[in-house]
Amino acid sequence: MDIQFTEEQELLRSSVQRLLRDQYDFDARRKIVASEDGIGREQWAAFAELGLLAAPFSEAVGGLGGGPLSTMIIMQEFGRHLVVEPFVETVVVAGGLVEQVGSDAQKRAFIADIIAGSKLWALAWTEKGSRFDLATVTTTARRDGDGYVLTGEKTAVMAAPWADYLIVSARTSGHRHDRGGVSLFVVDRRAANLDLQSFGTIDGRRAAEISLRGVRGELLGKEGEGVKALEACRNHAIGALCAEAVGAIGELNAATLDYSKTRKQFGVTIGSFQVLQHRMVDMFIAHQETLSLMQHLSLSLRDDEAGVSRLASGAKSKIGYAGKFVADQAVQLHGGMGMTDELNVGHYFKRISSINIQFGDPAYHVLRYAQLDAAA
Amino acid sequence: MELALSPDDAAFRDEVRAFIKDKYPEEMRVANPETDLSKEQMLLWHRILHNKGWIAPLWPKQYGGPGWSITRRFIFEQETTRAGTMPPLAFSVTMVGPVIYTFGNDAQKQKFLPRILSGEDWWCQGYSEPGSGSDLATVRTKAVRDGDHYIVNGHKTWTTLAQHADWIFCLVRTDPTAKPQSGISFLLIDMKSPGVTVRPIITIDGSHEVNDVFLEDVRVPAENLIGEESKGWTYAKFLLGNERTSMAGIGRSTRYISRLKKIVKAEIPEDDPAHLEFIRDIARVELDVLALEATELRVVAQMARGIDPGPAASLFKIRGTEIFQNITELTHRAIGNYGLAIREHPISANHFMPGPDYGHTASEKYLNSRKLSIYGGSNEIQRNIIAKAVLGL
Numbered sequence: 076m077d078i079q080f081t082e083e084q085e086l087l088r089s090s091v092q093r094l095l096r097d098q099y100d101f102d103a104r105r106k107i108v109a110s111e112d113g114i115g116r117e118q119w120a121a122f123a124e125l126g127l128l129a130a131p132f133s134e135a136v137g138g139l140g141g142g143p144l145s146t147m148i149i150m151q152e153f154g155r156h157l158v159v160e161p162f163v164e165t166v167v168v169a170g171g172l173v174e175q176v177g178s179d180a181q182k183r184a185f186i187a188d189i190i191a192g193s194k195l196w197a198l199a200w201t202e203k204g205s206r207f208d209l210a211t212v213t214t215t216a217r218r219d220g221d222g223y224v225l226t227g228e229k230t231a232v233m234a235a236p237w238a239d240y241l242i243v244s245a246r247t248s249g250h251r252h253d254r255g256g257v258s259l260f261v262v263d264r265r266a267a268n269l270d271l272q273s274f275g276t277i278d279g280r281r282a283a284e285i286s287l288r289g290v291r292g293e294l295l296g297k298e299g300e301g302v303k304a305l306e307a308c309r310n311h312a313i314g315a316l317c318a319e320a321v322g323a324i325g326e327l328n329a330a331t332l333d334y335s336k337t338r339k340q341f342g343v344t345i346g347s348f349q350v351l352q353h354r355m356v357d358m359f360i361a362h363q364e365t366l367s368l369m370q371h372l373s374l375s376l377r378d379d380e381a382g383v384s385r386l387a388s389g390a391k392s393k394i395g396y397a398g399k400f401v402a403d404q405a406v407q408l409h410g411g412m413g414m415t416d417e418l419n420v421g422h423y424f425k426r427i428s429s430i431n432i433q434f435g436d437p438a439y440h441v442l443r444y445a446q447l448d449a450a451a
Numbered sequence: 452m453e454l455a456l457s458p459d460d461a462a463f464r465d466e467v468r469a470f471i472k473d474k475y476p477e478e479m480r481v482a483n484p485e486t487d488l489s490k491e492q493m494l495l496w497h498r499i500l501h502n503k504g505w506i507a508p509l510w511p512k513q514y515g516g517p518g519w520s521i522t523r524r525f526i527f528e529q530e531t532t533r534a535g536t537m538p539p540l541a542f543s544v545t546m547v548g549p550v551i552y553t554f555g556n557d558a559q560k561q562k563f564l565p566r567i568l569s570g571e572d573w574w575c576q577g578y579s580e581p582g583s584g585s586d587l588a589t590v591r592t593k594a595v596r597d598g599d600h601y602i603v604n605g606h607k608t609w610t611t612l613a614q615h616a617d618w619i620f621c622l623v624r625t626d627p628t629a630k631p632q633s634g635i636s637f638l639l640i641d642m643k644s645p646g647v648t649v650r651p652i653i654t655i656d657g658s659h660e661v662n663d664v665f666l667e668d669v670r671v672p673a674e675n676l677i678g679e680e681s682k683g684w685t686y687a688k689f690l691l692g693n694e695r696t697s698m699a700g701i702g703r704s705t706r707y708i709s710r711l712k713k714i715v716k717a718e719i720p721e722d723d724p725a726h727l728e729f730i731r732d733i734a735r736v737e738l739d740v741l742a743l744e745a746t747e748l749r750v751v752a753q754m755a756r757g758i759d760p761g762p763a764a765s766l767f768k769i770r771g772t773e774i775f776q777n778i779t780e781l782t783h784r785a786i787g788n789y790g791l792a793i794r795e796h797p798i799s800a801n802h803f804m805p806g807p808d809y810g811h812t813a814s815e816k817y818l819n820s821r822k823l824s825i826y827g828g829s830n831e832i833q834r835n836i837i838a839k840a841v842l843g844l
Contacts, residue, residue, distance in 0.1 A: 417652070
């Protein structure tokens with residue numbers, strides 16, 4: 076199994092590569108991260124212009140019909156360049172949810188703006204006690220006329236400070252951990268009674284704590300079926316994050332190998348030491364395995380295979396541990412340089428660490444992988 | 452697990468414990484002392500220990516040390532690290548001080564030692580250079596004799612807390628024709644000298660701990676040379692031996708484990724399957740600490756009987772740093788989604804950090820601790836030392 080890219084996919088990949096090479100080198104990224112908003116609006120517009128924001132959507136909703144494979148191609152390149160803009164949050168997660176469970180009116184209202192690059196989105200599912208469980212929700216939604224009113228707290232919502240809209244999970248019935256009774260709502264991020272406290276994340280992005288005190292929301296999908304929709308959406312988010320991690324792993328390996336061939340100590344290049352050679356062979360193997368698993372998962376997502384949820388958890392875990400290993404060793408082999416803010420190696424380390432928290436850490440997902448097997 | 456103590460040593464331990472409890476400054480108990488304290492704040496405890504006569508446990512009595520036995524030095528180390536006190540600046544007290552009283556002349560001893568003890572002089576270490584990390588013997592910073600001065604040119608890096616330093620002790624090359632190890636001298640340089648420039652290096656945790664130090668035509672009085680010219684490598688190795696003795700870090704690891712347990716208890720409900728996994732991971736690292744502590748106690752007992760511990764320091768450095776990295780990773784994992792957040796440096800009180808207080812430094816500690824397996828002789832180098840010196844490979 077090795078994905079042979081179609082001409083169209085090759086074109087997508089080379090055009091993303093060209094765009095990022097021209098507009099998103101490490102210095103450009105540093106400027107974006109240090110800017111007041113911490114996001115590159117121009118770059119986002121360029122992504123829209125190039126059709127990246129349309130790529131995964133089906134043609135029926137105005138997309139290019141590239142599906143999970145186009146997400147994989149884009150995210151792998153984004154991972155290589157440490158792109159901070161919320162492609163996963165806006166296109167893969169929110170756009171995916173709207174396409175998957177939204178009404179026709181919602182699809183018309185929201186997806187065109189995403190594709191045009193004029194609106195950004197974030198998903199607010201995590202709460203204080205939820206850890207990585209999608210069903211642990213205490214935020215409530217109460218019916219009020221033809222809409223709903225939401226009350227509760229969401230924590231560590233990645234990309235929320237940038238977002239125009241949030242998708243919020245809230246309980247319409249049942250108790251704290253019940254899978255049923257959770258519904259999804261579209262909320263205007265600037266709505267009345269919504270309070271947002273932003274903070275910087277380890278990987279140079281922005282997230283926020285969100286407090287909802289009677290905020291109006293619009294139901295997305297069927298009432299009580301939010302967890303099911305979130306699970307499917309998480310599979311796609313994992314597919315995207317795994318591709319991003321693989322892109323980062325590839326760059327770390329290339330940088331480390333290059334460094335080991337030029338850095339001299341004791342009169343020889345450090346790459347001549349066997350202990351470091353073996354370490355880099357293990358890093359190479361980790362890259363090969365994660366690359367294969369990433370492709371396997373993307374195909375399974377494209378074909379919507381029965382076991383895709385279990386595979387997604389398996390990949391998130393395996394690629395997470397592999398990424399951690401590679402990132403640790405890349406810093407170690409770069410010595411003091413690997414610890415500096417100046418070099419990109421530490422920034423890949425931090426992005427991989429952050430990916431390993433988003434949508435569940437490797438330990439959570441290896442357990443879920445085992446449990447889904449037992450349940451089958 | 453404790454050393455078997457004589458009644459006198461047990462009384463000493465109680466005295467140290469009580470002293471810390473009464474005298475450790477409250478304002479030094481901040482979220483992350485290594486990055487959050489000003490120079491003046493860092494020196495508070497130093498001055499208190501100095502007044503008590505306890506600032507330099509390693510030093511012989513004649514130079515101002517307390518004259519403790521190996522056992523007492525160990526007790527002091529154990530009690531202060533268990534209590535989480537910030538150790539006095541190692542570069543001054545543990546590193547350059549012993550070099551000066553062992554290899555320096557009387558004038559140097561009289562000039563520098565009292566000011567190290569009092570905290571009046573803050574020292575930093577000019578060892579590493581961009582091209583000389585693990586392979587220290589290749590230092591290229593040049594010192595050329597010019598009458599009763601040396602003219603020094605070079606670039607030192609990873610210089611910890613140089614931004615606060617009054618003095619820097621440097622390895623410089625005085626004989627470019629000799630073999631790498633034999634052309635090196637040990638020179639003391641006043642940081643206020645014209646031609647010394649300090650440039651911050653920001654690390655991946657966002658903090659400013661280390662620096663580049665540039666030396667451009669710096670005139671250094673020849674009287675600041677330690678020992679003999681071109682014998683600096685001997686002094687440098689002597690100093691590195693001191694650097695690595697206390698890197699087992701048992702006290703610190705023990706404190707962080709008990710904090711980790713509290714975090715896991717607060718963050719992860721017992722019916723969450725992750726709970727059992729954390730319990731197991733914590734137990735494993737606790738056993739690692741126990742085994743290392745037992746090894747440390749065994750070595751201390753041997754040293755008290757006059758047996759040379761050999762390269763035990765390398766073993767302590769390897770395991771101590773690996774264990775602490777593991778603990779900071781577990782802590783970062785334990786706080787779950789809040790692990791995404793990181794404090795901004797320099798720290799400001801009105802900057803917002805999400806989640807409970809106990810998680811606020813988890814990300815920066817996790818990131819910062821990656822340096823442990825790199826600095827002070829990378830763990831790869833330490834393994835080479837054991838392979839060669841112990842296993843005879």
